[in-house]
Amino acid sequence: MDPRSEVLLRQAQLFAGPLLLAGLPSDDLLGHLPNARSWSWHAGDHGLLESRFAGRNHFGVTPAPVAAPAAVLFLPKSRDLTEYLLSALAAQLAGGDLFLVGEKRAGIERAAKQMAAFGKPRKLDSARHCQLWQVRVDNVPPAPDLEALAQYYSLQLADGPLTVVSLPGVFSHGRLDVGSQLLLQHLDGLQPGHMLDFGCGAGVLGSALKRRYPDSRISMLDVDAFAVASSRLTLAHNNLEAEVICGDGIDAAPLGLSTILSNPPFHQGVHTHYQASENLLRQAARHLDANGQLRLVANSFLKYPPLIEQHLGACTILDEAKGFRIYDARKK
Numbered sequence: 156m157d158p159r160s161e162v163l164l165r166q167a168q169l170f171a172g173p174l175l176l177a178g179l180p181s182d183d184l185l186g187h188l189p190n191a192r193s194w195s196w197h198a199g200d201h202g203l204l205e206s207r208f209a210g211r212n213h214f215g216v217t218p219a220p221v222a223a224p225a226a227v228l229f230l231p232k233s234r235d236l237t238e239y240l241l242s243a244l245a246a247q248l249a250g251g252d253l254f255l256v257g258e259k260r261a262g263i264e265r266a267a268k269q270m271a272a273f274g275k276p277r278k279l280d281s282a283r284h285c286q287l288w289q290v291r292v293d294n295v296p297p298a299p300d301l302e303a304l305a306q307y308y309s310l311q312l313a314d315g316p317l318t319v320v321s322l323p324g325v326f327s328h329g330r331l332d333v334g335s336q337l338l339l340q341h342l343d344g345l346q347p348g349h350m351l352d353f354g355c356g357a358g359v360l361g362s363a364l365k366r367r368y369p370d371s372r373i374s375m376l377d378v379d380a381f382a383v384a385s386s387r388l389t390l391a392h393n394n395l396e397a398e399v400i401c402g403d404g405i406d407a408a409p410l411g412l413s414t415i416l417s418n419p420p421f422h423q424g425v426h427t428h429y430q431a432s433e434n435l436l437r438q439a440a441r442h443l444d445a446n447g448q449l450r451l452v453a454n455s456f457l458k459y460p461p462l463i464e465q466h467l468g469a470c471t472i473l474d475e476a477k478g479f480r481i482y483d484a485r486k487k
């Protein structure tokens with residue numbers, strides 16, 4: 156059980172009635188709180204919850220109508236996203252209770268201050284390196300307009316200008332990541348056909364691919380509903396067409412790909428996870444056509460080449476700069 160869920164269950168009497176759990180981990184919590192429903196924006200967590208607690212889960216960037224006098228937000232990593240989520244929940248909770256739970260090292264105390272806009276926040280519990288806060292929503296905010304919170308930045312690419320639209324919580328919100336910048340300099344010589352941007356974030360790589368290979372079909376995949384929404388906004392803003400998929404890991408990607416391009420994930424929350432990236436390297440061959448190609452950027456310290464060579468084929472380093480490497484491999 157996630158420690159944040161354990162902290163909620165220490166106060167189980169508070170959560171016995173109708174309740175919305177937002178951004179919850181995919182653990183047993185819903186089993187202990189039979190009147191609770193969930194709202195997730197992580198496709199993996201949502202899928203796991205739905206497989207165990209069918210019909211009680213909502214997925215997307217906006218909350219399902221709360222229809223409950225209380226909601227709990229599990230503190231996300233990004234401060235901007237926290238602000239959006241708190242407002243989206245408080246907007247539906249006039250006179251109700253909004254709870255916030257999170258790890259101390261994830262910044263729960265600072266985040267609790269963001270609840271002061273709705274009433275007087277109170278700390279209810281502190282255990283398992285986590286805290287639980289509550290506010291009675293007396294000052295009801297208007298429902299936030301997510302698109303109004305988007306940040307825009309423009310790039311001068313070899314194929315013309317591109318404006319990237321990013322939403323709160325999306326990787327490298329409002330600016331181009333250094334690794335992605337390096338990968339954008341290495342879009343030549345890829346196999347056209349059906350190309351995938353794995354872990355598309357705000358859609359910068361997939362959009363740049365469509366610009367460089369306009370006759371190719373482009374798919375973009377991310378586990379995070381806010382990333383997927385950002386990628387759609389970026390494509391629309393630049394009049395580009397691509398298929399955007401919300402799914403967990405390479406298993407959710409189409410087969411028969413000519414190229415997989417990626418700045419793969421390696422940080423998640425305050426913990427470090429390589430699983431989605433390692434799975435990408437292990438499974439890429441299954442998703443690539445004969446002679447299909449994988450090109451990615453990664454921190455130089457990550458030991459990806461042996462995995463790539465074991466599961467795909469000879470791995471070449473095309474470039475190295477600012478602590479990042481560009482890897483390129485073709486299916487054997």
Ligand SMILES: C[S@@+](CC[C@H](N)C(=O)[O-])C[C@H]1O[C@@H](n2cnc3c(N)ncnc32)[C@H](O)[C@@H]1O
Nearest residue numbers: 326335354355356377378379403404418420431
């Ligand atoms: C390093 S970021 C790159 C984002 C974007 N391509 C860019 O260059 O700015 C990695 C992305 O992978 C996504 N991601 C993390 N775990 C994933 C998973 N299991 N399946 C698909 N995408 C995932 C994250 O949400 C994040 O947007």
